Amino acid sequence: MNEVNQRDIVVGLDIGTTKVCAIVGKKTPEGQIKIIGIGQTPSKGLRKGVVINIDEAVLSIKRAVAYAERMSGVKIDSVWTGIAGGHIRSYNSSGVVAIKNMEVSESDIRRVIDAAKAVAIPPDKEIIHIIPQEFIVDDQSGIKDPRGMNGTRLEVKVHIVTGSVTNVQNIIKCCNRSGLKVKNIVLQPIASSHSILLPEEKDLGVGLIDIGGGTTDVAVFASNAIKHTSVLAIGGDHVTNDIAIGLRTPFKEAEEIKKKHGCALSELVPEDEIIDIPGIGDRKSRQIPKKLLSEIIEPRMEEIYSLVREDLEKRNLTPLLAGGIVITGGSALMSGALELAERHFELPVRLGKPQGIIGLKDAVDNPMYATGVGLVIYGFTKEEEEEDLNLEVGKGRDDDSLFSVILKKMKSWVKEMF
Numbered sequence: 001m002n003e004v005n006q007r008d009i010v011v012g013l014d015i016g017t018t019k020v021c022a023i024v025g026k027k028t029p030e031g032q033i034k035i036i037g038i039g040q041t042p043s044k045g046l047r048k049g050v051v052i053n054i055d056e057a058v059l060s061i062k063r064a065v066a067y068a069e070r071m072s073g074v075k076i077d078s079v080w081t082g083i084a085g086g087h088i089r090s091y092n093s094s095g096v097v098a099i100k101n102m103e104v105s106e107s108d109i110r111r112v113i114d115a116a117k118a119v120a121i122p123p124d125k126e127i128i129h130i131i132p133q134e135f136i137v138d139d140q141s142g143i144k145d146p147r148g149m150n151g152t153r154l155e156v157k158v159h160i161v162t163g164s165v166t167n168v169q170n171i172i173k174c175c176n177r178s179g180l181k182v183k184n185i186v187l188q189p190i191a192s193s194h195s196i197l198l199p200e201e202k203d204l205g206v207g208l209i210d211i212g213g214g215t216t217d218v219a220v221f222a223s224n225a226i227k228h229t230s231v232l233a234i235g236g237d238h239v240t241n242d243i244a245i246g247l248r249t250p251f252k253e254a255e256e257i258k259k260k261h262g263c264a265l266s267e268l269v270p271e272d273e274i275i276d277i278p279g280i281g282d283r284k285s286r287q288i289p290k291k292l293l294s295e296i297i298e299p300r301m302e303e304i305y306s307l308v309r310e311d312l313e314k315r316n317l318t319p320l321l322a323g324g325i326v327i328t329g330g331s332a333l334m335s336g337a338l339e340l341a342e343r344h345f346e347l348p349v350r351l352g353k354p355q356g357i358i359g360l361k362d363a364v365d366n367p368m369y370a371t372g373v374g375l376v377i378y379g380f381t382k383e384e385e386e387e388d389l390n391l392e393v394g395k396g397r398d399d400d401s402l403f404s405v406i407l408k409k410m411k412s413w414v415k416e417m418f
């Protein structure tokens with residue numbers, strides 16, 4: 001299993017509520033990202049995006065990783081993994097300092113980011129990301145890298161994502177116990193944005209909605225900067241539950257029926273279409289109108305979109321979305337999900353599938369793999385910026401490591417500009 005040079009390999013481990021998947025990416029000599037393996041298994045031990053049983057989660061992770069190893073022929077010892085759940089909070093913050101010697105130095109940048117970070121973070125939360133959105137030197141805004149610029153006043157706007165310390169530690173623990181090092185933890189919608197959103201969309205203004213099993217993850221970009229992220233603890237599992245109750249059938253059957261016949265917009269279903277509900281045990285199979293199923297699904301999908309809309313409107317973000325909305329995640333596959341979203345948001349909506357990769361493209365050509373493939377792309381970008389922190393249980397990220405990450409990120413922006 002050692003023929004492949006490990007330095008060219010990045011593994012994304014998406015620990016989702018319904019599935020765990022490990023995706024192996026390899027950098028080609030031409031600089032493209034080639035998917036060379038994927039391992040997937042139903043997820044155990046998670047609820048609403050959060051680990052609730054470490055032993056069960058470890059078993060799922062080990063299994064997914066073993067499949068991915070077999071398929072790729074690579075021994076996997078470290079991963080980039082995601083985080084989500086209702087404990088995630090994100091804010092925009094800003095800081096201002098006086099520039100010391102009339103020319104912006106790294107120490108000025110450190111001070112200004114410290115100032116922006118000085119929002120009260122409760123002791124049970126830790127910072128997962130600090131992403132600079134722009135720097136402002138005197139009256140000049142929209143600066144990505146202010147080093148060396150002349151001025152007297154330096155301001156920074158940042159997006160800060162925090163998560164509960166225990167939830168972060170549990171993810172690291174699950175990986176470590178599965179024999180894996182964690183290169184870094186990435187907020188799931190940020191990972192998904194890397195595989196799903198186009199640069200033009202991020203520039204124009206776009207909302208990404210990743211509707212999974214247990215959570216719905218949101219990210220908003222405009223003017224090439226991240227404006228907002230959030231995680232709502234509702235997803236496709238809630239739809240399945242409603243079907244299970246509405247049709248008096250077990251969850252597993254309800255899930256099958258949903259995937260096979262479900263439609264999020266009942267208006268699209270003809271009045272006379274009938275579907276078969278298979279009998280369980282000695283119960284006979286039943287026939288029901290497909291419209292009835294759709295009438296169970298639609299209100300829940302509406303609720304999901306309403307919560308996203310409220311979340312965006314509360315922050316006045318809707319006017320930014322000139323590039324529309326992109327829906328992804330397994331639940332975006334539901335027929336009518338796109339049409340319902342268009343109606344709900346009154347914006348153009350497209351279905352997002354992973355892009356920007358070669359190799360086993362067909363195997364991951366599904367919105368379910370938005371986060372997994374996104375983690376691979378994110379990992380490659382950040383390894384170039386040396387953002388892999390090798391996290392361990394009980395060892396927090398210190399300020400210095402975060403700061404060096406931000407500096408390196410700026411260096412890569414500069415590289416992009418020339």
Ligand SMILES: Nc1ncnc2c1ncn2[C@@H]1O[C@H](COP(=O)(O)OP(=O)(O)OP(=O)(O)O)[C@@H](O)[C@H]1O
Nearest residue numbers: 016017018019212213214215236237329330331334
């Ligand atoms: N064809 C389909 N039609 C409707 N729903 C579907 C379809 N395929 C998958 N789903 C739903 O997608 C959900 C799983 O999506 P996904 O794999 O993105 O979630 P996850 O990453 O495991 O969970 P999360 O991100 O919420 O932690 C399940 O609720 C499943 O029922």
Ligand SMILES: [Mg+2]
Nearest residue numbers: 016017212371
């Ligand atoms: Mg997911």
